[in-house]
Amino acid sequence: MRQYQRRIYNLCYRFTGSADEAEDLTQEVFIKMYRSLSSYDLERGAFVSWVTTLTRNLLVDHFRKTRQERLTDSLDASPTQDEDAPTPAQQLADTKAGPEQRVQSGQTQKLVQAALGKLSPELREAVILRDLQDMDYREIAKVLKVPEGTVKSRINRGRTELARLLQRTHRQVM
Template sequence: MRTTDAELVKGCLAGDHVAWETIVRQFHPRIYNLAYRFTGRFDEAEDLTQEIFMKVYRSLTSYRPESGALVIWMVRVGRNHIIDHYRKFKIERSQTGSIEVEYEKAEENPARYASPAQALEQRELSERVHRALLRVSEDLREAVILRDLEELTYEEIAEMLKLPMGTVKSRINRGRAELARLLKRESRG
């Protein structure tokens, strides 16, 4: 049984479909969450996740185990793909005019809350935070998502973004402050 990232990648490169299925099963939630956090849309996040996995599969020969964990490499590939997607989206948006972003509601587990009212409040809060996060500048949003939602360490973020640790910490702090300001402004009306 393959247990290390290097063995899984080696198996994939040798044509072992079980190794690839293991990678997909193990990392799909992480990659999907990354895509969803950046897009705010379930359908778009699923499409991006599929595209990212195709890109990962085609790029497996460039993974170097000595450079870090497979998940960090995959998140970096995913992040770069999402940035490319956003650039294309911005170009399309500028050519077609304003695009209203649709927000789909996540399925909530009602058992997590004491009442339907609490579930509704939580859903509304989650939507407010997500809408505000999408309005934070891209570089700050990316840092906040990687730290607070993807729970990467400062070191992992610095490595992934190829930035000094101080810049990463600054972006996270500025992103959190911007998010708080946007939420405060929205709550005032």
């Protein structure tokens, strides 16, 4: 349970970008899993795929419900109200460190997370399942109920759009 809790929480957190929402959604996933455990069929797929499908469905429902309430903060906006504080673009413009080192920093992770949140849900879930959950194309296709070719296309488009989004907003980064 601890293993799945970690996995589900990460999936929810990367999809929503909010720790509170990820907590609530993880809890909901476990409740839903507990209630519909009898409907799980071993022959239809691995348990991980079943759990991921449950989580994904819940995330999509949550996305639809909170569409109106979602913040549309620009990446240029400073996370703090302090006007003298450097903007994320200025922080990313620091060329002293390499890209890998910048990724390691907390601020860069926040920016990538924000850019991830700006992707469409279809591209976002495909990228998360592939690059963060390490699922193979077939499993992702089963979870998303789309062909493998569509999965590859979505992953590719998601990665490219993420990189372009960050570059367009902060030209010095890339």
